[in-house]
Amino acid sequence: EDKVVQSPLSLVVHEGDTVTLNCSYEVTNFRSLLWYKQEKKAPTFLFMLTSSGIEKKSGRLSSILDKKELFSILNITATQTGDSAIYLCAVCNNAGNMLTFGGGTRLMVKP
Amino acid sequence: DAGVIQSPRHEVTEMGQEVTLRCKPISGHNSLFWYRQTMMRGLELLIYFNNNVPIDDSGMPEDRFSAKMPNASFSTLKIQPSEPRDSAVYFCASTIRGSSYEQYFGPGTRLTVT
Numbered sequence: 156e157d158k159v160v161q162s163p164l165s166l167v168v169h170e171g172d173t174v175t176l177n178c179s180y181e182v183t184n185f186r187s188l189l190w191y192k193q194e195k196k197a198p199t200f201l202f203m204l205t206s207s208g209i210e211k212k213s214g215r216l217s218s219i220l221d222k223k224e225l226f227s228i229l230n231i232t233a234t235q236t237g238d239s240a241i242y243l244c245a246v247c248n249n250a251g252n253m254l255t256f257g258g259g260t261r262l263m264v265k266p
Numbered sequence: 267d268a269g270v271i272q273s274p275r276h277e278v279t280e281m282g283q284e285v286t287l288r289c290k291p292i293s294g295h296n297s298l299f300w301y302r303q304t305m306m307r308g309l310e311l312l313i314y315f316n317n318n319v320p321i322d323d324s325g326m327p328e329d330r331f332s333a334k335m336p337n338a339s340f341s342t343l344k345i346q347p348s349e350p351r352d353s354a355v356y357f358c359a360s361t362i363r364g365s366s367y368e369q370y371f372g373p374g375t376r377l378t379v380t
Contacts, residue, residue, distance in 0.1 A: 189368065189369075197374055198309070198371050199371070253311055253314060256311075257308070
């Protein structure tokens with residue numbers, strides 16, 4: 156059974172801080188790892204990672220995958236209050252396009 | 267595109283009643299997923315369809331839950347009879363099978379069973 160574990164469970168920081176969110180996984184026949192941001196409603200897609208060591212970047216957010224150690228990190232620099240959300244990590248295996256989600260990291264950014 | 271559409275957005279019902287949740291995937295997407303999200307268990311996959319055919323329903327909690335996809339643009343998730351422990355937010359998501367596997371989520375249906 157595929158498994159995804161995220162840490163920390165929750166995090167409180169102040170605006171301007173840099174945060175690192177962690178995602179470790181166990182999956183049979185890994186295909187990809189995805190990061191989602193969930194604010195009040197539905198998860199919205201951030202990144203998809205398939206290859207080790209290649210950083211994906213979007214503005215202040217970046218993510219990288221280590222397929223040898225089976226983990227990924229999501230970095231957010233110069234955090235803003237609008238970054239407050241639950242960040243979800245999910246893995247997809249080659250058996251299909253099902254996603255297995257981690258429990259999420261709840262980030263709160265204080266002014 | 268309007269994105270994934272779900273209805274109703276909120277549903278409050280009494281224990282024992284039948285509940286039907288509806289989903290319209292993004293046009294052209296041929297894979298559809300039903301998820302349930304609770305504080306205790308996070309986001310769980312219930313069932314998914316490829317080309318309207320159910321592929322994996324191992325996440326469906328019990329026989330009270332059933333899902334159908336009669337055509338490419340419509341799916342339902344039914345709970346009969348409903349129980350208080352079914353209270354959760356139910357999300358529908360769609361994607362193009364064989365593509366990047368990025369799933370697009372609907373706004374969810376918040377179900378409360380009293």
